[in-house]
Amino acid sequence: MDLNVLKKTILYNKHIQLGAKMIPYSGFYMPLQYISSLKEHMAVRKSVGIFDISHMGKFILKGKDSHNLLQYLTINNLSNIKSGQAQYTCLVNTLGGIIDDLIIYKISKIEFLLIVNAINIEKDKKWINNYIKNKKLKFLDLSQEYSLLSIQGPKSISSIQKLTNIPLSKIPFYHFEIGKFLDIDKILISRTGYTGSKGVEIYIHNKYTEYIWNNILNIGTFSNMIPCGIASRNSLRIEMGYRLYGQDITEKITPIEAGLSWITKFNKKFIAKKILKKQKIKGTYKKFFSFFIEENKIPRQGNLLKNKKNSIIGKVTSGCFSPILKKGIGLGFITKNKLDKKSIFISIREKKIPINIVKFPFIKI
Template sequence: MVDSKKTALYDSHLRLNGKMTDYYGWKLPVEFEGLTLEHEAVRSDAGIFDVSHMGEIEIKGDDAKDFVGYLVTNDITTLKNNQILYTFFLYPDGGVVDDLLVYKFSDTHYFLVVNASNLEKDYEWIKENRKDYHVEINDLSDKYSEIAIQGPKAEQILQKITDKNLSDIKFFYLDRNVFVDGKKAIVSRTGYTGEDGFEIYLANNDIVEVWEKLLEVGKEEGIKPAGLGSRDTLRFEANLPLYGNELSKDITPLEAGLGFFVKLNKESDFIGKEALKKQKEEGLKRKIVGFEMIDKGIPRSGYEVYKDDKKIGFVTTGYHSPTLKKNIGKAMVDIDYADLGTEFDIKIRKRFAKVKVVNTKFLKQNKK
């Protein structure tokens, strides 16, 4: 059995009494003081996450722009330098290899941030589809550690130890020349919680000092270290997908309700384009919907969904929402049962619990 990797912050997490778990080959904290407390801190003040497990892949060269455009579903030709785009890698049949962020440094230099669970697969996928493009492909994941600071007070806290005027970094933009506590960093403003916030990419030997400094200077504002548990409940309330739940090799972006990030009319071809065009033309046979529990019970990923004794789908994610104080979820269901207000049943262990289809925008996102 291969030992789990440890981020540079592993010992810091232990000192903070982090409850560690194995997450796709990484030892990471699932919580510190408690999932709900950490969730509420991000919604009201600020939370800080160790996301060093995320993968970073660099693509540079004369054909970088054309190559990245061929790999992804969204239109990177609209990007300015230092702008960021959310998009997908697809298989030829339209299933999702991964969802990712594309950071544009220049027309000849791109930085792709991918899921830890898919890093090796993504890296091989990119190399396999290189064709005759004149590009250099580098996995930089071992060179970077990453902190995410999220919440209404994130800018206020980070500004205390940063030379850059953070209000100059707009939503889904980055700056590669920021000094955080005297350490050179890439700082971006995207987030995965529905709140305002920043990602800080640093050299591995700089990350501990910056993490501890942020906790120190943010104490007055109520900053909390936060784990994987609250990261998932926060992203879910904000209607942000998780690979393996709302996206997979068996679920297309159209079925997931993420067609906005697929530009079928962009000039360049992309892998999976024909499959998605066909799916759109023929009409979806199933889609992911949001739901709210009517009966008692917390839905979990994988639970079966029924309508009048007929199995019509499965739950992709389900939680008790700490913000809304409700049990909510998402499910992949046959298209005939996807309208708002439709009621169906979820099998929770040996009983059936009634739910109602609601808008997937459970929570208004607070972005700058």
């Protein structure tokens, strides 16, 4: 990775001032951690933490045919949500592979906000524009103009409620409101997040970002809020079994293989519908699953999974130490015809260690 072309969020200097360790991530310099990933993880589970996730892509699709286009390009059913709601979904290619997973916010009947993974901004933009034939359909990439802050944890809503006239506790999960935050109008606040804990995400124009970040941190001192980096965000999402693009899901993996059948709706027309429906009915060769290790070992991306005969039957796509469970947990794929829950081992430094397959999420919030 060329460090000279890495982008910086508008809060880069603030992260440096706060002592963050910065690393390259998805084409950006991002804070890995501030105090420690363990303390940041526990803050989100027990109290509240704030993340700068402004690296995420932010698109606006607006026009009379915007709904119909998104219905065709994504696998979930956009007709199931109303204005003021959000939906988790995937863009897929013509073979059913996942181009990206994203969240769509329905601003109105003709306007949608798309939040995509930073690493896929250019790819997604090109893919969507390839299908825009109607000149009245407007596509805007606002990724570099807007920031995104995520306040997560059981005290997240109470810690920032004084800063807005929007009744945050009344916003249902995967819904959003647009209103005043501090003295700034038209701020979008959503009840979403990538941690599994209660939380909100705030979309802000760059010119207000530092002002809002500072005010949130200042008022957050009363609830022990701390800034958190991508290391804790990663362990938090693994505890919930959330997929990470580029590791758990790629263009070589379909939503059915990735265990995302629940967002794949076949009561509408969309790209690769026939392929995915066939997989849904007949099953797939690869199966996404979650596991933990009883031994004092931590699974990592790329660790091989083997059977009793030492044959490779899969691999780990994500792994970490769970601060809540106090053991190693992981996500990965295994060949379905060799799925014997009692005879699967992980290879760590040439040692075969038995794993325990469990359903995700690993913890109940």
